[in-house]
Amino acid sequence: MSANSRAKAPSRRQFLSGAAAVGVGVAAAGTTRAADPDPLITNVQEWAQATGEGVDATPYGLPIQFEKDVVRRNVEWLTADTISSINFTPIHALDGTITPQGCAFERHHSGAIELSKADYRLMINGLVDTPLVFTYEDLERFPRENRVYFCECAANTGMEWAGAQLNGAQFTHGMIHNMEYSGVPLRLLLEEAGVKREGRWVYVEGADASSNGRSIPLEKALDDVLVAFKANGEALRKEHGYPVRLVVPGWEGNMWVKWLRRVEVTGMAIESREETSKYTDTLEDGMSRKWTWVMDAKSVVTAPSPQAPIAHGPGPLVITGLAWSGRGSITGVDVSVDGGKNWTPARLAAPGTDKALTRFYLDYNWDGSEMLLQARAKDSTGYVQPSKAQLREVRGENSIYHNNCIQTWWIKENGEAENVEVS
Numbered sequence: 001m002s003a004n005s006r007a008k009a010p011s012r013r014q015f016l017s018g019a020a021a022v023g024v025g026v027a028a029a030g031t032t033r034a035a036d037p038d039p040l041i042t043n044v045q046e047w048a049q050a051t052g053e054g055v056d057a058t059p060y061g062l063p064i065q066f067e068k069d070v071v072r073r074n075v076e077w078l079t080a081d082t083i084s085s086i087n088f089t090p091i092h093a094l095d096g097t098i099t100p101q102g103c104a105f106e107r108h109h110s111g112a113i114e115l116s117k118a119d120y121r122l123m124i125n126g127l128v129d130t131p132l133v134f135t136y137e138d139l140e141r142f143p144r145e146n147r148v149y150f151c152e153c154a155a156n157t158g159m160e161w162a163g164a165q166l167n168g169a170q171f172t173h174g175m176i177h178n179m180e181y182s183g184v185p186l187r188l189l190l191e192e193a194g195v196k197r198e199g200r201w202v203y204v205e206g207a208d209a210s211s212n213g214r215s216i217p218l219e220k221a222l223d224d225v226l227v228a229f230k231a232n233g234e235a236l237r238k239e240h241g242y243p244v245r246l247v248v249p250g251w252e253g254n255m256w257v258k259w260l261r262r263v264e265v266t267g268m269a270i271e272s273r274e275e276t277s278k279y280t281d282t283l284e285d286g287m288s289r290k291w292t293w294v295m296d297a298k299s300v301v302t303a304p305s306p307q308a309p310i311a312h313g314p315g316p317l318v319i320t321g322l323a324w325s326g327r328g329s330i331t332g333v334d335v336s337v338d339g340g341k342n343w344t345p346a347r348l349a350a351p352g353t354d355k356a357l358t359r360f361y362l363d364y365n366w367d368g369s370e371m372l373l374q375a376r377a378k379d380s381t382g383y384v385q386p387s388k389a390q391l392r393e394v395r396g397e398n399s400i401y402h403n404n405c406i407q408t409w410w411i412k413e414n415g416e417a418e419n420v421e422v423s
């Protein structure tokens with residue numbers, strides 16, 4: 001299929017005849033000039049001949065039927081069972097930076113539980129002056145903050161270590177979401193309990209069967225960690241930890257404990273399953289990297305990409321994607337169309353903010369030829385996202401977690417795209 005035949009046939013014909021009829025030059029490609037009567041404009045349409053749905057039809061709205069493909073998906077061979085599994089955000093089909101909760105990736109170790117506000121309790125114990133238990137209503141009486149942060153599973157892009165595997169940005173990079181959280185700084189709750197001088201860590205766990213316990217250094221717990229109950233303005237969805245989850249900005253998703261039930265102040269790390277045998281990276285020599293909490297700077301082109309092929313011919317093409325860093329804010333993103341030989345600075349839709357997704361655009365004049373499309377993120381610490389070869393040199397190929405290398409999409413002349421690796 002040629003790139004041209006993908007364009008909407010009638011409008012293209014109208015464009016050509018229209019230009020000839022009025023004897024003007026060719027309008028900017030990517031623009032449709034209709035000269036023949038266009039029935040979509042000249043006829044009274046079906047949807048204007050009757051009334052639409054009333055306001056009582058949809059007490060809580062879902063996306064219109066035409067957007068039914070914009071959904072979470074999983075990868076069959078990664079999904080032994082759906083209880084202890086993952087699905088992916090359709091990042092190839094979204095724009096802006098905020099992820100709607102309804103299609104934000106989920107990761108459960110023992111399924112999503114239903115816990116009501118009335119049954120909710122949060123305990124703070126261990127090395128504190130006064131062990132405390134908070135109800136949901138108690139939490140609502142503490143001063144609140146609103147902050148936008150990304151949450152990325154440490155395993156995001158993990159299947160790509162050994163070679164290009166999954167064909168789509170949703171599958172290679174979709175274990176990420178970015179929401180505006182409303183919640184109480186954990187610091188305020190710890191201050192209420194009074195941390196003893198020997199306190200060095202907190203051990204946080206959830207109310208689900210897996211409990212997903214993790215140790216967090218006290219310094220981080222007192223810094224920007226939130227005990228959150230709203231996301232994007234509304235209550236957390238069940239699958240994201242209703243009624244209360246921990247938000248651990250910039251740090252791996254596994255530490256963002258859902259259905260948060262207990263915070264224990266300890267003198268040492270607990271060394272739980274989730275921080276020893278899992279969420280650790282085994283290097284080439286068999287040694288493991290310990291305490292790899294922070295998610296390094298990373299980016300991906302979301303369109304064009306395998307699930308979002310180019311649907312038009314040569315001319316203006318919007319290349320877009322997402323960039324983020326767990327160490328600070330994104331200061332720039334470069335885009336390459338030749339597999340990393342040459343780089344062009346992309347336009348940031350808005351200045352990067354701390355530990356949140358940043359949208360970038362490159363307004364490109366595509367000549368219709370193949371591209372090896374890449375993006376490369378830079379963050380406020382001066383760090384530059386590495387190539388796959390650079391990352392492998394340091395980390396080998398045994399890792400599952402923390403793969404933040406540059407991604408390549410091979411864009412073909414017909415506009416289709418494929419996940420490939422360039423050396």
Ligand SMILES: Nc1nc2c(c(=O)[nH]1)N[C@H]1C(S)=C(S)[C@@H](COP(=O)(O)O)O[C@H]1N2
Pocket residue numbers: 104105106107108109110151152153154177205206207208210211212239240241252253254255256257258259
């Ligand atoms: N209680 C509890 N918290 C949990 C998990 C879990 O299984 N149980 N999964 C963790 C993992 S591995 C990730 S990546 C994030 C995913 O958050 P999400 O489901 O909101 O996307 O939650 C973390 N918090």
Ligand SMILES: [Mo]
Pocket residue numbers: 107152153154155253254
């Ligand atoms: Mo995760």
